[in-house]
Amino acid sequence: MKRLFILAAAAIISGTAFSQTTSTTMTGSQARIGVKAGVNLATYSGKNNYDVDWKNNTGFNLTVFGDFGVGNNFFIQPGISLQNKGGKLEGGGAEFKQTAMAIGVPLNAVLRIPTGEAGAFQINAGPYIDFNIAGKNKGTYTGGGITSDGESDLNFGSNIDDDLKTIDFGVNAGLAYRFSNGFLIGGQYGWGLTNLVPDDKRVGDDKLENRVISLSVGYSF
Numbered sequence: 001m002k003r004l005f006i007l008a009a010a011a012i013i014s015g016t017a018f019s020q021t022t023s024t025t026m027t028g029s030q031a032r033i034g035v036k037a038g039v040n041l042a043t044y045s046g047k048n049n050y051d052v053d054w055k056n057n058t059g060f061n062l063t064v065f066g067d068f069g070v071g072n073n074f075f076i077q078p079g080i081s082l083q084n085k086g087g088k089l090e091g092g093g094a095e096f097k098q099t100a101m102a103i104g105v106p107l108n109a110v111l112r113i114p115t116g117e118a119g120a121f122q123i124n125a126g127p128y129i130d131f132n133i134a135g136k137n138k139g140t141y142t143g144g145g146i147t148s149d150g151e152s153d154l155n156f157g158s159n160i161d162d163d164l165k166t167i168d169f170g171v172n173a174g175l176a177y178r179f180s181n182g183f184l185i186g187g188q189y190g191w192g193l194t195n196l197v198p199d200d201k202r203v204g205d206d207k208l209e210n211r212v213i214s215l216s217v218g219y220s221f
Helices: 002-017
Strands: 031-047 057-071 074-091 094-114 119-143 145-151 167-179 183-192 205-221
Touching: 031 183, 057 094, 057 145, 074 119, 074 205, 094 167, 119 183, 167 205
Parallel strands: 031 074
Antiparallel strands: 031 057, 031 205, 057 074, 074 094, 094 119, 119 145, 119 167, 167 183, 183 205
16 A cells, blocks of 8 residues: 555656646646645445434545646546545434545546636546545443543454445546636545445445545645
């Protein structure tokens, strides 16, 4: 996993270093690099034993990305990201929150729609792969005038004692606006396609998938 992270980062940086020019139209010979960060509103979609009223779990996102032009106003955008995901349950004086930290590798196709000298809209879509690396379960219960809480680290894998699978595949789709000075603002929806319930823990058609709304601001140059 560390090797994949290093190779992807090197590809982004080297591609940018060898680019000759940068402009708003982004023709096929151009490239640039950028960074964006913001808020994740993460939840789960579940089935069978996991079909419960999942609420949004607020976290963060941080992404370093490259823009590689492959045509006029069309380019490929690989990246490396840190993503907070998970979900939350509430009711009956109790709250349960599961937060997972993942290293992600998104690969988006991006269509740019120029709006004159001000900048351009960007429509993106593409697959991602996430590697869960850390996380926690946290629970709080209040009743009879007493509040108790506890937490435990998440385990990743396919065994019955694990909480979630290690790898998550999915697709992203989003809309952003990039100003001519390089600043950008946008939103994205991530649709997880992997059943995160560990294989040995699954009963019948148990299913749990990530759903994430990401809002971010950033800069590319």
